[in-house]
Amino acid sequence: MSILPVQTIETAPQASKPHLEAAQKDYGFIPNLTAVFANSPAMVEAYGALAGQFEKTDLTPTERQIVLMTNNRLNECTYCMAAHSTMSQMQKVPADVIAALRDGTKIADPKLQALHVFTESVNTARGHVAQADIDAFLAAGYTEANILDVILGTGLKTLSNYTNHIADTPLDAPFQPNAWEAPIAIENTATSAKALGEASANWA
Structure with a gap:
C-alpha cells in the first residue's frame, strides 16, 4: 500500500x-x-x-529503454522494471534485449551492449565515469550528445525510482504480468533465511 x-x-x-x-x-x-x-x-x-x-533524443526506442531499464535495475525499482518491460514489449524491443535488461546480463548486439555498459557506468560512478568508458561508448558509434542523453534518461529515472521507493507505489494490473524482483533482494532474502535457520538451530 x-x-x-x-x-x-x-x-x-x-x-x-x-x-x-x-x-x-x-x-x-x-x-x-x-x-x-x-x-x-x-x-x-x-x-x-x-x-x-x-x-x-536521437536514441531509438530500444536504446531509450536500455537507458531507462538499466537505471531501473541498478536502482532496484520493481515498479518501473515491470512498467518498462511492458512498454518495451509494446515498442517491439527484442525479447532477448528485454530479458538481458531484466537480468543484468550481456546484450548480444555490440552497440546496444556498449550503451548498456555506459549507462551502468554513469549510474554506479555517480557521473564520475572513467575516460576509458567514455572512449568505448564513442567508439561503439555513439556521439558526445548521446552522453548527455544518457544522463537525461538517468535523471528521469531518478525521479521515478526514488518516488517509488518512498511511496511503495502499487503495481498496476496491466504491468503485473511483467512483475520483477531485484536479484540482490532475492539473494539477501535467501541469505537472511539461511541465517535465521542457523540461528534457530543454535537456539534449539
Missing part, C-alpha cells in the same frame, strides 16, 4: 488534474506512479516534460 495518496482526477490538486486526464487519454488508465506524482503539481509536470524531452 502506497504511503503517499494515489490520486484520482477528482481528488488531485487542481494543477495536477490536466496531467492525469492526459494519462487517461494516452494509456486508457492512469498509472499509479503518475497518480502518486500528482500529489505534487511540480513533480507530475516535471516528469512529463523530462520524459517528453528524452523522447526527442
Whole structure:
C-alpha cells in the first residue's frame, strides 16, 4: 500500500488534474506512479516534460529503454522494471534485449551492449565515469550528445525510482504480468533465511 495518496482526477490538486486526464487519454488508465506524482503539481509536470524531452533524443526506442531499464535495475525499482518491460514489449524491443535488461546480463548486439555498459557506468560512478568508458561508448558509434542523453534518461529515472521507493507505489494490473524482483533482494532474502535457520538451530 502506497504511503503517499494515489490520486484520482477528482481528488488531485487542481494543477495536477490536466496531467492525469492526459494519462487517461494516452494509456486508457492512469498509472499509479503518475497518480502518486500528482500529489505534487511540480513533480507530475516535471516528469512529463523530462520524459517528453528524452523522447526527442536521437536514441531509438530500444536504446531509450536500455537507458531507462538499466537505471531501473541498478536502482532496484520493481515498479518501473515491470512498467518498462511492458512498454518495451509494446515498442517491439527484442525479447532477448528485454530479458538481458531484466537480468543484468550481456546484450548480444555490440552497440546496444556498449550503451548498456555506459549507462551502468554513469549510474554506479555517480557521473564520475572513467575516460576509458567514455572512449568505448564513442567508439561503439555513439556521439558526445548521446552522453548527455544518457544522463537525461538517468535523471528521469531518478525521479521515478526514488518516488517509488518512498511511496511503495502499487503495481498496476496491466504491468503485473511483467512483475520483477531485484536479484540482490532475492539473494539477501535467501541469505537472511539461511541465517535465521542457523540461528534457530543454535537456539534449539
